[in-house]
Amino acid sequence: MPKALFSIVAGVALAVCSILSMAAQPDPILPRPSGPAPAVKFTIIKTGETPTRDALTWAGGSWSQKVMANHVAILVSHPSGRFLLDSGLGTQTGRHFDDQMPWWVKPLMRYQGFSPARAQLDARGEPAISRIVLTHGHWDHVAALHDFPEAEVWLTAGELDFVRTAKPPAVLPVQVNAPGIRWHTYALAPRRFGPFEQHLDLFGDGSAVLVPLFGHTPGSVGLVLTLSSGRQALFIGDVAWRVDGVTHQAPKPFISRRVVDHDAEATHDTVKLLHAIQQANPGLLIIPAHDAVVHDALGYYPRWVE
Template sequence: MAPLPAPAAWSQPLPAAAPPAGMALYQLPTGTYETRAALAFRGGSFRDKRQFAATAVLVRHPKGDLLIDAGFGAGVAAHMLAQPRLARAPYRVTSTAREQLDACGYDLGGLRGVVLTHCHWDHVSGLDQLPVPIWINESELRHATERSDGAVFRAVAAGHELHRYELDGPPYLGFPSSVDVYGDGSVVIVPAGGHTAGSVIVFVAVPGDRRYAFIGDLAWQLDAITRRVDRPLLMRVLADVDPGRVRAGLLRLISLAGLMDIVPAHDRAAYDGIPRLPPVLGERA
């Protein structure tokens, strides 16, 4: 099966970033659900069962913390049942993001909100336990409020403050616009629509010159990056509102491979370099 055409590797300097010394990144794995590799990327095997991650990521920053996505919540059973029958899958729950934060003594008052890569149920379920603002752009909010795949979002977002942000900043790493959350280049959100109307990528630079790209469902597994393949045709039709935009975004990410850690939301191995929360989360350095 032929891979996608190889894009030219990114040859320009990476955008300036000055992550503060007190900044840190943690993964909060909330569970997994089972999907065949053949449904996840072109060339995958039906015999290869993948455990798709449902993981939130905590960004600690002196100007206030953020979660990237929310993982599974207390209502995950109902949220799974709300999906079309063909989309339901065996799943396993560990502990919710809220439970993990509480266990290490985290003060929710320091959490500015949850930045959603997009509005699908497996990214928003945990909002049911997180009484903090939801960061979402207008394109994604329209998708979430008007389309059937936003039903779980509408349920768990009820009563939440919505922080509507605009992607009106300069181009960033080949993407047409951006928003620099803290003004220091450490967390930059770019538009990557196509899976949903307003899907985004969250680029994070941490102290020590390490960078991450949290790409949501632009690709479901790292194989899409390493093999240069997109979703199978059936899944492109069923899962993406604009497969052409997804492919364009995927090729932009492939051009950045080797310059940063690319983290598809559902690839468990992609989170391996990110520490989990310690038993006691102390003050920032």
């Protein structure tokens, strides 16, 4: 083949491969409800905090900077009902932590400012919570399930298997083995939702949608909310502990991810996907479960974000 013709053929092949590669990339734009935005809002219920170092929360963090890792539950209000996203720390967490948390990790996970979600909600006369949706099953996200015996606890079947078989420090058996917990497993529908190949529309109107964020645990999920103002929020659980990790596409520090990430490589891939979503959706609120900087800016229960 003449050199000039070879160059043309090679160039065309490269262009075709590039186009096919771009076509294979998922659209990072998050869909919105097709009709008028329903009256959706959320509030962050802070149940405790753990002092730590920035460098222990994401790979680009500073050792000299002290930060707080919050423990929260998110109360979501929709015209068709309310639910909690995760439960935060609960009334029995202290005893469970002392009894079953391994000694070598206790200094890193000690918490302060303890204020269970159930006590805060009851103090303001809030109606009973009938559903708790878990981003994942780690101990600090399920610690208050005992405080809500009337609630169904929603998680994927894979995550329930993980919860029932994982060991401390990931899961404390005393928190999840009580016969009274009303586990409710669900499957994500195999239909695309923006960049996600699966999703579950909780109310059928596109305003509260669960999406797969696998890696940190086998069945980790996130929640996309479209608020009454039209603004969108993406709750990412523990895929990244700080929004800085998403912004810089950085994983957790080596030691941290070895201890807490079920699949560190898959978790980092999810961080990269979240970064693409962040870049493609201006104004999107990305809310990690433990990022006190993000939480402080939004405010805490009883302040609502709409």
